[in-house]
Amino acid sequence: MLASRLESGLVKAGAATIRKISVHKASQLAAVQRNVRALVTASPIEAVSSNSSKLPADIKSVLFTADEVRDKVAELGQQICKDYKGKKLAIIGVLNGAFIFTADLAREISKELPDVQVDFLRASSYGTASESSGQVAVQTTSDLGRWEEFHILLVEDIIDSGHTLARLGKVLSAAGAQSVKVVALLDKKGRRRVEFFPDYCGWECPNEFVVGYGLDFDERFRCLPYVAALKEEAYAGSGH
Numbered sequence: 100m101l102a103s104r105l106e107s108g109l110v111k112a113g114a115a116t117i118r119k120i121s122v123h124k125a126s127q128l129a130a131v132q133r134n135v136r137a138l139v140t141a142s143p144i145e146a147v148s149s150n151s152s153k154l155p156a157d158i159k160s161v162l163f164t165a166d167e168v169r170d171k172v173a174e175l176g177q178q179i180c181k182d183y184k185g186k187k188l189a190i191i192g193v194l195n196g197a198f199i200f201t202a203d204l205a206r207e208i209s210k211e212l213p214d215v216q217v218d219f220l221r222a223s224s225y226g227t228a229s230e231s232s233g234q235v236a237v238q239t240t241s242d243l244g245r246w247e248e249f250h251i252l253l254v255e256d257i258i259d260s261g262h263t264l265a266r267l268g269k270v271l272s273a274a275g276a277q278s279v280k281v282v283a284l285l286d287k288k289g290r291r292r293v294e295f296f297p298d299y300c301g302w303e304c305p306n307e308f309v310v311g312y313g314l315d316f317d318e319r320f321r322c323l324p325y326v327a328a329l330k331e332e333a334y335a336g337s338g339h
């Protein structure tokens with residue numbers, strides 16, 4: 100009798116424990132499912148940018164988040180589509196810094212203007228320093244004469260001293276395109292050495308050395324999904 104009461108007590112206690120465990124497991128499972136869903140639906144960009152504790156050591160702060168950059172690129176793309184409707188448009192990205200901006204902008208523009216053509220040229224004046232040398236080395240990837248019937252939009256990540264775009268303007272106007280305009284994601288107006296005004300601009304940029312979304316310091320940080328200010332100590336002595 101005692102044994103059977105004990106047994107039934109244990110069975111009841113066991114059932115309650117199992118119920119408790121299953122409720123606990125179910126809520127744990129739901130939490131895991133929620134996390135997995137969030138990871139699957141969030142782009143890698145959102146996953147990184149929403150967690151500021153994951154900023155790389157040399158990064159001071161995020162100036163423009165991945166979401167803000169995406170919205171800005173969409174806005175610029177829509178404006179460009181309106182302005183170039185019915186025209187033969189070629190967008191030419193300035194390597195290396197504008198490689199991500201050019202790719203994103205091209206996809207945005209091609210929603211409305213599917214015949215937009217894309218090319219790149221390389222311009223470099225900084226080397227491993229953070230101050231422009233003023234000597235802009237330009238390399239084209241194709242014969243610029245092919246753009247004679249096109250309206251060209253140069254795509255830049257940032258305008259700083261203005262040396263790069265002043266030089267590229269001269270190179271491209273010699274190519275005989277229908278028109279040459281410039282879209283820059285960032286404009287550091289306060290640092291101009293040569294007068295230059297972009298036709299389209301994402302944001303005015305504070306006087307900080309910025310990296311991410313294509314922009315580098317000494318070839319680092321280009322693939323960050325946001326635009327961030329570098330800590331001064333990271334570039335101290337390099338001239339900025």
Ligand SMILES: O=P(O)(O)OC[C@H]1O[C@H](OP(=O)(O)OP(=O)(O)O)[C@H](O)[C@@H]1O
Nearest residue numbers: 195196223224225231259260261262263
């Ligand atoms: O207005 P400026 O003073 O000329 O500076 C702007 C240019 O400087 C950077 O390029 P960089 O020469 O560093 O080469 P990169 O694009 O390969 O990083 C940037 O990507 C712009 O192209």
